Amino acid sequence: MKTTSQIVDRNLPRHAHCDSGLWINPEQDHSWRKAAASCTTFKLFSQHYGAFLFHQQAGADVDFAAFPDEVERAYSWIILNLPRQKALLHMLLDCAAGLLSADGQIWLAGENKAGIKSADKVLTTHFASVRKLDNARHCTLYEAKLPVQRRPFSALAHQAKWLLNDHGTEIRVVSYPGVFAHGRLDDGTALLLDTLGAMNVGGDILDFGCGAGVIGTCIAAKNKHARVTFLDASALALQACTDTLAANHLSGTVIASDGLAEVSHSYDMVISNPPIHAGVKTDNRLSLRLLEAVHEHIRPGGKLILVANRHLPYENWLAQNFSQLEELAANNAFKVIAAKK
Numbered sequence: 191m192k193t194t195s196q197i198v199d200r201n202l203p204r205h206a207h208c209d210s211g212l213w214i215n216p217e218q219d220h221s222w223r224k225a226a227a228s229c230t231t232f233k234l235f236s237q238h239y240g241a242f243l244f245h246q247q248a249g250a251d252v253d254f255a256a257f258p259d260e261v262e263r264a265y266s267w268i269i270l271n272l273p274r275q276k277a278l279l280h281m282l283l284d285c286a287a288g289l290l291s292a293d294g295q296i297w298l299a300g301e302n303k304a305g306i307k308s309a310d311k312v313l314t315t316h317f318a319s320v321r322k323l324d325n326a327r328h329c330t331l332y333e334a335k336l337p338v339q340r341r342p343f344s345a346l347a348h349q350a351k352w353l354l355n356d357h358g359t360e361i362r363v364v365s366y367p368g369v370f371a372h373g374r375l376d377d378g379t380a381l382l383l384d385t386l387g388a389m390n391v392g393g394d395i396l397d398f399g400c401g402a403g404v405i406g407t408c409i410a411a412k413n414k415h416a417r418v419t420f421l422d423a424s425a426l427a428l429q430a431c432t433d434t435l436a437a438n439h440l441s442g443t444v445i446a447s448d449g450l451a452e453v454s455h456s457y458d459m460v461i462s463n464p465p466i467h468a469g470v471k472t473d474n475r476l477s478l479r480l481l482e483a484v485h486e487h488i489r490p491g492g493k494l495i496l497v498a499n500r501h502l503p504y505e506n507w508l509a510q511n512f513s514q515l516e517e518l519a520a521n522n523a524f525k526v527i528a529a530k531k
């Protein structure tokens with residue numbers, strides 16, 4: 191059992207049996223079963239597709255979406271695992287406050303190194319009653335009651351919209367807290383877009399780890415013959431990407447997948463600014479694991495185009511799976527590599 195789950199688990203005796211419980215973004219373990227036993231009905235909600243599948247396979251009543259469905263019910267107990275970004279915590283607390291019954295309570299659990307110790311300041315902006323329940327195993331657990339404002343949750347209030355000029359083509363980007371490079375263009379993505387600007391891109395394209403859909407939307411807006419599929423494991427990213435496409439009056443296929451597990455097609459080109467953060471460390475093992483099967487989904491003669499931190503050695507791995515490698519662009523921080531099948 192993960193440490194954040196352990197601090198919830200050891201405090202379960204404090205919790206009286208209640209009508210309905212919800213656990214938002216629980217760890218991938220089985221700790222929810224004991225929590226569920228103290229509620230008449232208990233639901234899990236995950237914004238990560240891999241975690242959603244894990245809990246679904248374990249038999250949990252679990253939803254995968256950008257936001258919990260607020261019309262469904264009022265919960266008397268909501269457990270929330272601390273997200274890394276403060277803006278995402280504000281959004282999830284705003285959402286949870288709208289889902290809570292009048293006498294309900296929220297438990298917020300997280301690791302000290304993830305910033306849980308200062309989360310009480312955030313909690314007090316949303317709830318009139320906040321107290322620390324426990325502090326153990328490098329984790330802290332808070333309880334919060336009495337939402338300061340009782341209002342239906344509005345995702346729009348947290349949405350960011352910004353304009354991107356990609357070589358003269360204006361793109362509207364929509365994103366939410368928790369989505370990669372929320373409200374701005376990442377420097378690696380910028381180098382990739384600069385490189386793609388000089389290329390003729392067409393056919394079936396997969397934007398792997400699409401985030402708010404910046405890369406694929408730029409391709410679709412400028413290349414009438416490109417059919418773009420957008421893939422991400424984050425429900426918030428997929429919502430942002432769907433909204434980005436709509437804001438630009440474009441269409442595309444948007445799929446939820448943990449790595450390439452849900453991909454059955456082959457593509458002429460897979461383009462990615464791949465995820466490299468497993469926890470706090472930056473390395474390329476996560477992206478290599480996620481991209482492990484990518485060459486199977488590229489048609490003969492097709493290409494994988496990646497932007498990567500300049501110091502990360504992707505080339506050795508790519509050379510084992512692709513016939514030809516080319517560095518298309520580089521600056522002080524990033525490089526863009528094309529690998530031909």
Ligand SMILES: C[S@@+](CC[C@H](N)C(=O)[O-])C[C@H]1O[C@@H](n2cnc3c(N)ncnc32)[C@H](O)[C@@H]1O
Binds near residue numbers: 400402405448464480
């Ligand atoms: C570096 S970001 C790039 C986002 C976007 N393409 C851009 O350039 O702004 C990597 C993306 O990979 C997604 N990701 C992380 N783990 C994933 C996984 N297991 N399967 C699919 N996508 C994943 C993240 O949610 C994130 O949106």
